[in-house]
Amino acid sequence: MRTAPTEATVRPAGRPPARPQATRSxxxxxxxxxxxxxxxxxxxxxxxxxxxxxxxxxxASVREIVEPVGMLPxxxxxxxxxxxALLAAVYKEGVExxxxxxxxxxxxxxxxxxxxxxxxxxxxxxxxxxxxxxxxVIRVRPSDAPAAEAxxxxxxDSYEKRFARLVAALPLAxxxxxxxxxxxxxxxxxxxxTWYRDGRAMTPExxxxxxxxxxxxxxxxxxxxxx
Numbered sequence: 001m002r003t004a005p006t007e008a009t010v011r012p013a014g015r016p017p018a019r020p021q022a023t024r025s026x027x028x029x030x031x032x033x034x035x036x037x038x039x040x041x042x043x044x045x046x047x048x049x050x051x052x053x054x055x056x057x058x059x060a061s062v063r064e065i066v067e068p069v070g071m072l073p074x075x076x077x078x079x080x081x082x083x084x085a086l087l088a089a090v091y092k093e094g095v096e097x098x099x100x101x102x103x104x105x106x107x108x109x110x111x112x113x114x115x116x117x118x119x120x121x122x123x124x125x126x127x128x129x130x131x132x133x134x135x136x137v138i139r140v141r142p143s144d145a146p147a148a149e150a151x152x153x154x155x156x157d158s159y160e161k162r163f164a165r166l167v168a169a170l171p172l173a174x175x176x177x178x179x180x181x182x183x184x185x186x187x188x189x190x191x192x193x194t195w196y197r198d199g200r201a202m203t204p205e206x207x208x209x210x211x212x213x214x215x216x217x218x219x220x221x222x223x224x225x226x227x
Contacts, residue, residue: 041079043069046132049090053135057087057144084148088155091140091148094133095155098126102162112169113216119166120208124189128196128204138193160186172219185215 047068051060062073062083080086105122106115127134142152160182167182188211196207 040069040071044071044076044079044086045090045093048086049094049132049136052087052090052140053132057083057140082147084145087136087140087145088148088151090133090136091152092155094137095159097131097133098123098137099159099162101126106166112166112171113212116163116166116170117209117212119162120185120189120212121205123186124192124204124208127190127193128198138190173222176219181215185211 048065101122102119105118109115142149167178
């Protein structure tokens with residue numbers, strides 16, 4: 001009994017058998033491409049920090065940030081969804097650098113006033129070193145980038161919790177408003193970058209120690225009932 005030829009065996013006379021079609025694998029980024037993209041990220045953050053520190057968030061363009069890295073403006077969005085997300089990454093890096101300096105400075109000390117003084121010295125030295133990252137933290141307000149405002153405020157608050165803990169540990173009289181004390185001290189430290197001039201006798205370390213010394217003496221006098 002003859003069986004009907006299958007579809008695979010039926011072909012017009014004289015035509016060679018069809019070659020099987022190769023299946024196309026989905027496009028994936030090669031490891032080399034991924035490494036190149038990740039290796040550009042630190043420099044991209046550095047260039048963004050420079051631009052934001054010098055020109056502010058609004059005035060700094062994506063083009064001036066990416067061109068020194070050898071990227072096209074659209075390539076930024078392979079790393080960050082928005083310009084605001086890039087700012088948040090730069091701000092986070094700046095906050096973490098300052099926070100690490102403060103943590104290292106207070107670690108050797110046990111006395112609450114010495115810990116606060118060491119934190120203030122490290123904080124002020126970090127702000128006045130004029131690095132791009134520290135300038136972004138100081139000069140770019142969260143309200144400058146509404147889409148990232150909540151994230152920037154959260155980063156700032158997480159850093160300042162260090163000072164809240166340090167002030168909470170001080171041996172102060174019960175009526176002392178510790179929250180206001182912290183805001184006054186950190187505000188004075190931050191404002192110093194508007195009048196500080198490098199090369200003068202008052203170094204960042206001396207300024208910070210003087211701030212804490214004046215604060216300690218004033219609180220001690222108040223506790224004793226002196227005017």
